[in-house]
Amino acid sequence: MEQRIVCQKCKHYFVTWEPSRPHGCRAYGFKSKQIPSAVVKKSSGADCSFFEIKSGS
Incomplete structure (x- = not known):
């Protein structure tokens, strides 16, 4: 099963x-x-x- 990437948790x-x-x-070095x-996903496929995952600090 594919896991959805949630950037806000990265x-x-x-x-x-x-x-x-x-x-x-x-x-990746961009805004x-x-x-x-x-x-x-759109640019590279x-x-x-x-x-x-962010550490819970």
């Missing part, structure tokens, strides 16, 4: 202060209007390979 995800590009991914996992 340690590489961050929120930017830019209204035009509010979502960011440190692993976008869309959630990073959707951008990766593959699921994100850097997804890691």
